[in-house]
Amino acid sequence: MSIDIKPENRPEGIEGAGFFATSLDKVVGLARANSLWPLPFATSCCGIEFMATMASHYDLARFGSERLSFSPRQADLLMVMGTISKKMGPILRQVYEQMAEPKWVLSMGACASSGGIFDTYSVLQGIDRIIPVDVYIPGCPPRPEQVLDGILKIQELTKSESIRRRDSPEYKAQLALYGIE
Numbered sequence: 710m711s712i713d714i715k716p717e718n719r720p721e722g723i724e725g726a727g728f729f730a731t732s733l734d735k736v737v738g739l740a741r742a743n744s745l746w747p748l749p750f751a752t753s754c755c756g757i758e759f760m761a762t763m764a765s766h767y768d769l770a771r772f773g774s775e776r777l778s779f780s781p782r783q784a785d786l787l788m789v790m791g792t793i794s795k796k797m798g799p800i801l802r803q804v805y806e807q808m809a810e811p812k813w814v815l816s817m818g819a820c821a822s823s824g825g826i827f828d829t830y831s832v833l834q835g836i837d838r839i840i841p842v843d844v845y846i847p848g849c850p851p852r853p854e855q856v857l858d859g860i861l862k863i864q865e866l867t868k869s870e871s872i873r874r875r876d877s878p879e880y881k882a883q884l885a886l887y888g889i890e
């Protein structure tokens with residue numbers, strides 16, 4: 710009996726009997742997208758919603774991201790969740806700088822993305838004032854479904870990114886805007 714296997718999300722390529730060929734960029738993108746190791750930088754209530762996303766009902770492990778990293782050196786995805794005070798800003802930036810390339814940043818919730826309801830002298834009005842952000846998740850707090858959606862958006866970015874983008878003048882210019890070499 711022959712089994713007809715048709716993987717849904719395979720990259721574009723050339724196929725025939727017993728072989729499938731595609732470009733290196735696409736294979737690397739596929740591997741990266743399905744093995745993102747998040748670093749949860751959780752400072753307040755959005756962090757609790759992230760814990761719900763990790764738990765059995767929503768099960769972030771389905772997307773290959775169950776391995777949380779509490780060391781920036783072994784993390785791919787910085788997830789910032791919660792109110793970031795101005796005092797905390799330099800620490801967040803240091804964590805970002807210690808992460809190896811390629812790295813992505815997800816800003817979860819109103820506080821991380823814009824300061825939220827805390828329009829005060831002590832709260833950073835959005836983490837994109839100190840580090841570049843790839844995807845924003847709106848809400849206060851966002852539901853776990855939104856967090857999953859944010860992770861899927863990061864996966865799309867990861868899959869479509871050239872393995873050479875990080876060496877490109879455009880990427881370096883973007884980091885230079887933040888004073889990061």
Ligand code: SF4
Nearest residue numbers: 754818819820849850
């Ligand atoms: S966005 Fe809302 S739920 Fe999230 S940290 Fe801020 S106040 Fe808390």
